[in-house]
Amino acid sequence: MPGEPGRRDAGCIFCKIAGGEIPTAPVSRSARVIAIEDFNPQAPTHLLVLPVEHYPTLGDLSDAGDATLLGELFDTATQLGRERGGSGGFRIVINTGTQGGQTVGHLHLHVLTGRPMTWPPG
Ligand code: 5GP
Ligand code: ZN
Numbered sequence: 001m002p003g004e005p006g007r008r009d010a011g012c013i014f015c016k017i018a019g020g021e022i023p024t025a026p027v028s029r030s031a032r033v034i035a036i037e038d039f040n041p042q043a044p045t046h047l048l049v050l051p052v053e054h055y056p057t058l059g060d061l062s063d064a065g066d067a068t069l070l071g072e073l074f075d076t077a078t079q080l081g082r083e084r085g086g087s088g089g090f091r092i093v094i095n096t097g098t099q100g101g102q103t104v105g106h107l108h109l110h111v112l113t114g115r116p117m118t119w120p121p122g
Pocket of ligand 2 (some may be wrong): 008009012013014015016053054055105106
């Protein structure tokens with residue numbers, strides 16, 4: 001069913017990117033995790049790291065209990081943040097749900113670097 005953890009949602013833009021329906025040059029790709037450039041970057045480097053499978057939110061992946069996938073998502077984001085941010089560091093963001101500012105309903109980690117970040121976030 002669309003929207004179920006671990007499945008594909010035919011109407012989901014990130015499923016289409018991960019599945020190759022929308023041609024996108026990935027920054028990195030493994031069997032389960034893909035990283036792409038955000039098309040509306042909020043920093044000199046703004047990447048999105050997402051599972052190939054459709055998990056709507058971080059909570060859905062947590063519920064599924066796939067700590068291996070969760071770990072690969074964080075490892076990928078961390079490696080890319082290090083590569084792009086160097087000694088200046090980087091920020092990883094996961095917006096979750098409406099109040100959390102999530103606008104695309106397919107779990108993704110933002111990796112931002114290349115400028116000083118402010119706190120608190122808006
Ligand atoms: P959210 O607001 O859900 O945390 O983040 C969604 C992000 O996805 C936004 O930063 C937005 O710019 C990005 N985005 C939305 N649609 C597309 C798309 O089709 N391609 C790419 N590369 N980024 C997208
Ligand atoms: Zn999806």
